[in-house]
Amino acid sequence: MLPRDLSAFITLLEKKGQLRRVKTEVDPYLEISAIADRVMKSGGPALLFEKVKGSAYPLLINAFGSWERAALAFGVKKIDDAADRIAELLDLSGYGSWPDRIKALPRLAPYALIFPRRVATAPCQQVVEKDPDLGSLPVLTCWPKDGGPFLTLPLVITRNPETGAQNMGMYRMQVYDGKTTGMHWHLHKDGRELFEIYKRRGERMPVCVALGADPATIYSATAPLPPGMDELLMAGFLRKTGVPIIKSKTSDIMVPADAEFILEGYVDPAEPLRREGPFGDHTGYYSLEDDYPVFHLNLITRRRKPIFPATIVGRPPMEDCYLGKITERLFLPVLKLQLPEIVDMDLPLEGVFHNCVIVSIRKRFPGHARKVMNALWGLGQMMYVKLIVIVDEDVSPHDYSHVAWKVFNNIDAERDLVLSKGPLDALDHASPLPRFGTRLGVDATRKLPEEGHPRPWPEDLRMSPEVAATVLRRWKEYGIDS
Numbered sequence: 053m054l055p056r057d058l059s060a061f062i063t064l065l066e067k068k069g070q071l072r073r074v075k076t077e078v079d080p081y082l083e084i085s086a087i088a089d090r091v092m093k094s095g096g097p098a099l100l101f102e103k104v105k106g107s108a109y110p111l112l113i114n115a116f117g118s119w120e121r122a123a124l125a126f127g128v129k130k131i132d133d134a135a136d137r138i139a140e141l142l143d144l145s146g147y148g149s150w151p152d153r154i155k156a157l158p159r160l161a162p163y164a165l166i167f168p169r170r171v172a173t174a175p176c177q178q179v180v181e182k183d184p185d186l187g188s189l190p191v192l193t194c195w196p197k198d199g200g201p202f203l204t205l206p207l208v209i210t211r212n213p214e215t216g217a218q219n220m221g222m223y224r225m226q227v228y229d230g231k232t233t234g235m236h237w238h239l240h241k242d243g244r245e246l247f248e249i250y251k252r253r254g255e256r257m258p259v260c261v262a263l264g265a266d267p268a269t270i271y272s273a274t275a276p277l278p279p280g281m282d283e284l285l286m287a288g289f290l291r292k293t294g295v296p297i298i299k300s301k302t303s304d305i306m307v308p309a310d311a312e313f314i315l316e317g318y319v320d321p322a323e324p325l326r327r328e329g330p331f332g333d334h335t336g337y338y339s340l341e342d343d344y345p346v347f348h349l350n351l352i353t354r355r356r357k358p359i360f361p362a363t364i365v366g367r368p369p370m371e372d373c374y375l376g377k378i379t380e381r382l383f384l385p386v387l388k389l390q391l392p393e394i395v396d397m398d399l400p401l402e403g404v405f406h407n408c409v410i411v412s413i414r415k416r417f418p419g420h421a422r423k424v425m426n427a428l429w430g431l432g433q434m435m436y437v438k439l440i441v442i443v444d445e446d447v448s449p450h451d452y453s454h455v456a457w458k459v460f461n462n463i464d465a466e467r468d469l470v471l472s473k474g475p476l477d478a479l480d481h482a483s484p485l486p487r488f489g490t491r492l493g494v495d496a497t498r499k500l501p502e503e504g505h506p507r508p509w510p511e512d513l514r515m516s517p518e519v520a521a522t523v524l525r526r527w528k529e530y531g532i533d534s
Contacts, residue, residue, distance in 0.1 A: 054126065054127030054266075054268070054291055054292065055124075055125070055127075055266055055267060056266050056291075056310060057175070057264075057265070057266050057310040058112065058264040058265065058266065058267075058310075058312055058359055058361060059359065060266070061115065061124075061125065061266065061267050062098075062100060062112065062115075062359070064124055065097075065098050065115065065121060065124065068120070068124060069097075070097050070098055070118070070120060070121050070124070071097055071098040071099070071100060072096075072097045072098070072099055072100070073100045073102055074087075074099055074100065074101045074102065074103075075102050075103065076103065077103040077104070077105055078101050078103070078104060078105065079104075079105045080104055080105065080106065080107070080111070080190045080191060080192050080193065080201070081192075081193045081201075082193055082194075082195075082196065084101060084104070084111065084113065084192055084362075085192055085193070085194040085195065085364045087099070088113045088114055088363075088364050088371075089364060089366060089370075091114060091117075092114055092117050092364075092369065092370050092371055093369060093370070095117075095118060095369075096114070096117075097114070098112065098113070098114045098115045098117065098121060099112070099113050099114055100112050100359075101113070101190075104190035104360075106187075106190070107188060107189060107190035107360070108188070109188075109189065109190055109358055109359065109360045110359050110360065111190045111192075111359070111360045111361075111362055112264075112359050112360070112361050112362070113361075113362050113363055113364070113371070114363070114371045115267070115361070115371075116267070116271075116363075116371050116372075116374045116375055116378075117370075117371035117374055118374065119131070119374065119377075121374075122374050122377070122378055125267035125268065125271065126267070126268060126271075126290050127292075131377070131378055131381045131382070132381055134290060134381075134382060135381045135382050135384060135385055137289075138289075138382060138385045138386065139385035139388075165288075165292075165293055165294060166285060166288030166289045166291075166292070166293065166294055167285060167288060167294050168282070168284045168285070168288060168294050168295045168296075168297045168306065169294040169295070169296055169297070170296075170297055170298065170299075170306070171296045171297070171298055171309050172298075173298070174296070174298040174309030174310070175309065175310055175311075175355045176262070176298070176307065176308065176309055176310065176311040176312070176313070176314050176353055176354065176355060177298065177301070177314070177353045178353075178354070178355050178356045179353065179354050179355070179356055180301065180351065180352075180353050181351065181352040181353070181354070182351060184230075184231075184315075184349055184350070184351055184352035185230040185231075186227050186229070186230050186231065186233070186315075186349060187229075187230045189203075189263075189313070189360055190360050190362075191203060191227050191362075192204065192362050192364065194331075194332050194364045194365075194366075195331075195332030195338070195364075195366070197330055197332070197338055198329075198330060198331055198332055198338075199226055199327075199328065199329045199330050199331065199341065200226050200227060200228065201226070201227045202224050202225060202226050202227065202331060203224065203225040203227065203233065203261070203263070203362075204224055204362050204363045204364065204365070205222065205263070205264075205270065205361045205362055205363050206222065206223065206224070206225050206261045206262070206263060206315075207220055207221075207222060207261065207262040207263070207265060207269065207270065207273045207308070207311075208220065208221050208222065208223050208225075208235070208243060208259065208260075208261050208273075209259070209260045209261070209262060209305050209306075209307060210243055210246045210247075210257065210258070210259055210305070211246075211258065211303075211304060211305050212246055212249065213249060213250060213253060213255065214249065217280055217282065218282055218284070218305065218306065219242045219243060219246060219282075219283070220262075220272070220273045220282075220283040220284065221241060221242055221243050221273055221283075222273040222274050223235060223236045223237060223241070223243060224236045224331060225261070225347060226328050226329070226331070228326070228346075230349075231348060231349045232346050232347065232348055232349065233346070233347045233349070234326060234328035234329075234344045234345075234346065234347070235259070235319055235344055235345045235346065235347045236328060236344055237344060237345060238477075238478040239478060239487060240475065240477075240478070240487075242279065247319065247321060247345060248321075250319075250321050251321035251322075254321075254322070255321075256318045256319070256320050256321075257318060257319045257320070257321060258300075258302070258303035258304070258305055258316075258317075258318050259305075259316075259317055259318055259319055259347055260300045260303065260305045260307050260314055260315065260316050260317075261314070261315040261317075261347070262307055262308050262311040262313070262314055263311065263312055263313040263314075263315065263358075263360065263361055264311055264312030264313060264358065264359060264360065264361040265308045265310060265311045265312075266287070266291065266295075266308075266310060268287045268290035268291045269283075269284065269287040269291075269295055269308055270361070271287075271290070271375060271378060272284065272286040272287040272290065274375050274379070275379060275382075275383075276379065276383065276432050276433040278432070284297065284308070295308055295309075295310075296308070296309040296310060297309055300314065300316050300353075301316060301351055301353060302316045302317075302350055302351055303316065303318075312354060312355055312358035312359055312360065312361065313352060313353070313354045313355075313358055313360070314352070314353045314354070315347075315349055315351075315352055316349075316350050316351040316352070316353070317347055317348045317349040317350045317351070318347075318348055318350070319345045319346065319347055319348070320346070320348070321345070323346065325343035325344055325345060325346075326343060326344065326345075326346045327341055327342070327343055328341065328342060328343070328344045329341040329342060332364075332365070332366055333365055333366075333479055334365035334366070334370070334372050334404050334405065334479075335404050335479055335480075335481070336366055336367030336368065336404070337481060339479050339481075340481070368401040368402055368404060369401050372405075373401045373404075376399055376401075376404075376405045377399065377401075379399075379405075380397065380398065380399045384396070384397060387431075390427070390431070391424060391427055391428075393413045393414045393415075393416065393420065393424065394411055394412070394413055394424065395412040395413060395414060395445045396411075396412050396448065396449050396450070397409060397410060397411045397412070397449055398410045398449035398450045400452070403439070406433060406434075406436040406437050406438075406477060407436075407437070407438045407439060407480075408437070408438065408439045408440075408441070409428065409434070409437050409439070409440050409441070410441045410443065410449035410455055411424060411428070411440065411441070411442050411443070411449060412442075412443050412444065412445050412446075412447055412448070412449050413442060413443075413444070413445060413497070414445045415444060415445070415497050415498070418500050418502035418503045419503065420497075421442040421493075421495040421497050422470060422493065422495065424440075424442055425440050425442065425470055425472070425493035425495075426472070428440055429472060429474060429491065435474055435475045436475065436476055436477040436480075437491060438476065438480070438489075438491050438492065439491070439492050439493075439494070440491070440492070440493045440494070441455060441459060441493075441494045441496060442493070442494065442495050442496060442497055443455055443458050443459075443496050443497060444458075444497045444498055455496070458496040459494055459496045462496045462497070462498070462499075463494060463495065463496055464499075464505075467495075467499075467503070467504055467505075468494065468495040468496070468499075469492065469493070469494060469495075470492065470493035470494075470495070471490050471491075471492060471493075472490065472491045472492075472493065473488070473489070473490050473491075474488070474489075474491055475487060475488060476488060476489045476491070
């Protein structure tokens with residue numbers, strides 16, 4: 053059963069033994085983070101803190117923090133099942149002829165129902181707070197040197213004033229006081245691009261922030277979608293039904309009807325930027341202070357009994373690592389559509405989303421690995437990847453020992469290391485310049501004579517299949533326990 057809102061997800065997690073209720077009062081200043089960090093790193097359950105000091109609202113954290121919970125979020129047995137649906141949809145071979153297209157209609161029919169659907173009333177507007185105060189929310193201060201408390205799971209919804217198209221992204225928001233927050237829009241983000249449009253037009257930018265929604269909608273705010281594609285459409289695909297939306301009270305922005313809270317306000321491009329940070333980030337380091345736009349709160353609408361969603365990030369493994377792995381699996385079919393030579397890929401948790409990607413390919417010609425590297429660096433958020441490792445199709449990117457063996461033994465440094473200058477993520481602290489630096493590609497594939505390796509390439513050691521089958525059949529006879 054796919055959870056349709058946050059409360060339904062909590063009920064499902066509890067039913068599956070994946071949630072623990074904490075009834076003791078806890079402090080949102082560091083204490084909750086210290087508890088959550090310990091639980092996340094030990095592979096523990098989702099946590100529902102029922103009594104948060106200084107707030108009337110319970111707080112949910114670590115809801116996505118395991119493969120099982122990630123699968124429950126999308127109503128599947130494993131995340132690859134959701135990826136298979138995407139692969140099936142993108143399989144162009146099924147639409148080659150008119151008979152094929154007609155046969156495909158029943159399979160495609162459900163996708164007509166994934167578009168957002170407008171409703172007249174909504175749980176997220178059961179209560180309207182006309183004199184809102186962010187201080188009423190149990191906002192976490194996550195790490196000792198953070199610049200203040202931060203909203204860590206906000207769904208920031210904006211609207212293109214020229215096309216009417218909406219965008220939903222997840223950008224941290226430092227709470228300055230009861231009415232203002234920072235708006236952490238990096239240079240490369242869609243929200244920042246829309247901000248620049250409003251700036252050119254000399255207009256205030258309406259912004260709505262949804263806190264809490266069904267898990268598919270929460271995930272979709274993090275998804276690396278093509279520019280202009282509505283994240284709520286992605287959520288509808290994952291939910292297998294459209295996300296109910298309602299017009300916000302103070303602007304034309306449509307918001308998820310089943311959200312827990314909606315913060316309505318604006319960003320004024322004409323006003324000075326404000327210092328934001330530091331923040332203990334998903335890299336495992338503090339991201340530095342910098343200047344960002346300011347969000348001004350006009351109104352809060354909410355459910356009668358809302359639940360506040362939060363996460364913390366830091367040195368892996370953390371809850372956000374699973375959001376990254378969901379992206380890895382869901383977007384692999386899309387990547388294969390553009391680069392059909394790709395067999396599989398892995399984003400190691402230690403690479404914190406975009407610092408390392410391991411890719412296996414069907415190598416067919418000299419320089420094929422380099423072709424794939426350069427193609428990946430040209431695709432959306434893949435431009436941030438600092439290290440791309442390419443291996444042959446018989447190497448699983450998820451078997452780090454096998455990958456390391458190939459890298460350590462298969463490369464000649466001069467021939468197989470590729471240095472590429474290009475954009476880097478704003479959070480990268482290692483590059484000499486902000487948002488720009490050098491990326492590395494490692495070609496660990498078998499080398500062809502045309503690639504400058506005239507010597508014979510050795511075969512991997514493999515036992516005879518017949519002998520291996522004999523040993524497997526007789527294993528119990530040997531009296532070996534392992």
